[in-house]
Amino acid sequence: MANAEISLTLDDTDSAPISEAQYQARIQAIGNRLNAANNLGEALINLKDEICELFGADRITVYVVDGVKRELVSRFKSGNEVAEIRIPVAQTSIAGYAALKQTLVNIKDAYDQKELTAIDPELQFDSSWDRRTGYRTKEILAYPIVYQKYLMGTLELINRKGDGEFGSVEARALQELSKIMGVALYNQKRIAARGGRTNKYDYLLENHLLTQKELVKAIADAGQRKEPVSAVLMKDFKIPKKEIGSALEKYFKTNFIEYNGNYPIPGDLMAGLKVPFMRNNIWVPLKSEDNKVVIAVDNPHDLKKIDEIKALFPGRPVTFYVSLKQDILDFIKLFTQDEKELAEIDDILSQLQVESDEVEEAETGVGEEDSAVVQLVNKIILDAYSRNASDIHIEPYPGKMNTQVRIRVDGSCTIYQTIPFSYKNAVVSRIKIMSDLDIAERRLPQDGKIKFKKYGGKDIELRVATIPTQGGLEDVVMRILAAGEPIPLDKMGFSKRNHKNFVSVVTKPYGLIFVCGPTGSGKTTTLHSALSFINKTETKIWTAEDPVEITQRGLRQVQVKPKIGFDFAAAMRAFLRADPDVIMVGEMRDKETTSIGIEASLTGHLVFSTLHTNSAPESITRLLDMGMDPFNFADAILCILAQRLVRTLCKTCKRKYHPSREEYDELVREYGEEDFKSTLNIEYNDDLQLYKPEGCDLCGNTGYRGRMGIHELLMGTDDMKKLIQTKAEMAKIRGQAIHDGMRTLKQDGIDKIFQGHCDLLEVRKVCIK
The missing domain is CATH 3.30.450.40 (GAF domain)
Incomplete structure (x- = not known):
């Protein structure tokens, strides 16, 4: 210098x-x-x-x-x-x-x-x-x-x-x-x-997340307010829970676990435990791992408490994880949550323990309304309903392996609970009794319905399927039917173009409209939203469904019963004699039903239906391969809507970020560079922001909550009708649809990524093109 x-x-x-x-x-x-x-x-x-x-x-x-x-x-x-x-x-x-x-x-x-x-x-x-x-x-x-x-x-x-x-x-x-x-x-x-960790929160000091002065203040405030120090650190000093967890892991030298509303209920471990004892001593069993019991506790260094807990699980090694007091109380509430007069899960499973001698055969001990098995099945259904699940899977295993219960929420399965192995037959039999199925028949699949109101108070309807599995067991899958009012058409997540075009065809006096996609992609919901849009006094609407999930005043809805020969084709023939303006048929899965639908659309009726196909252009080739007359079909078709349901980012915790150039280029490449410039034309700059999942208590720390539709709308334009008449290849049909303005499912999903609703990972999970 x-x-x-x-x-x-x-x-x-x-x-x-x-x-x-x-x-x-x-x-x-x-x-x-x-x-x-x-x-x-x-x-x-x-x-x-x-x-x-x-x-x-x-x-x-x-x-x-x-x-x-x-x-x-x-x-x-x-x-x-x-x-x-x-x-x-x-x-x-x-x-x-x-x-x-x-x-x-x-x-x-x-x-x-x-x-x-x-x-x-x-x-x-x-x-x-x-x-x-x-x-x-x-x-x-x-x-x-x-x-x-x-x-x-x-x-x-x-x-x-x-x-x-x-x-x-x-x-x-x-x-x-x-x-x-x-x-x-x-x-x-x-x-x-050198000084070693003398405080639970030294990690926060060492990593500059907190000052010593702030920690002293937090400890003093916690004492005055009679709150845990961790709660004050999160609330007043905005320290993330994960960082507090890391501090506790370093101090106690064990794993930290935070509350997750989707955590599987350890039914076998909860049996016989007293809930007040767990609440007062702040601990809860979490799971079994290789005969080892994993316990969440607020202080793994409290030897007196540790010894008391170990005594409750004699002969089994016990591992202790550290958790926050409120998280442990939330786990206890989750594992034992009550519903009106229903017993808590520990009481139910304790009763099962007592009744083990009585319940030796599936047919015995399950008919009484006050039995523990009855309460357990009711609780499974009510808990799944309260968690917004669409399906419940009861999965028994052979031997002494416990029965697993999984629920599907927003399209993803998670473990809900385990049930002691000795009651697998009793639970399945109870569900079969509620569904009016034959409890003695275990070799053949059966299906039925449960109207839960007469068993558990809430007005829930479930579609039940039993399937024989190896080892002489039966799996049960219960789908919770989406009761309630249809969603308004403008709340369905349509893009402006798709909404405008779809409304233009559903208000036509006659023609054929298809909604296609796999099971659980929201086809029925979309059809009912369309019917709700045109449901007026002057319009007579007949629907044939299997089952009737959504009910609307003004619609005349029919439940088909294939077992007695009353299938979709028979229902449609009956409708044509009943002066309809609009007909909705649940699915066109065979040539006869489809032919009647096309004829009905050509004789002055507006016909709605669904197909199980992957994309809108594929639906046309599928129907032509079915043997439909290409000229009649071309005349009848108004539009084909393909749709999927994509998990959306949690609105509470999703986080803004500036994407890298590589990430932006990948989105453009997935969309198609030419199409991206002509439709979205979003430039990469410093102000470009997307959203990523973060995780909070409301979304179970997944970062995702709820689902929305992504759509692919093929319109029956004159050029498209010519291609159908000539039985053109699927590639040509697809090219014409895109020329007519159709966005593919992936393109619509990427548009919703830029709008901040979802991310590319979830869009890729539900569609290929």
């Missing part, structure tokens, strides 16, 4: 030069105070004005390395608008680039992309912080904080006060301050490591 005088602007009004000796003295004084401080964060708070004044900077940010996630975390910053900034150690940000390359970065204008690109093609400035706070970042001077070979963080100065830019003098000064700060940070970590 030259021995000339160094001119450092002290603030907007004071620009008196100081000598190098004075400058060195001030840097050394700052270093001494940092090294002497017990808490670096508190020292920085006291020194922030002095540091900014010395460098003539408006703001200072100190990033430290999060040793767990390999991210830079803003340990200290002089602006108060944003609580915390997290950035990766990568060349995608200025502080991240300085840390990764361990070099000085001096930016004259953070918004000048050419200046950033000249340093590194991937270097960017995230302007979202400025937009959120109203602050305008311009000059940035950044340098890594390193001790020997260890990266400790990054020191960043923002906006030079007055005129001018950060020069070589400030750069050398910053390098010297960074060295001092590196020593201070290293010493702090070394002292913490």
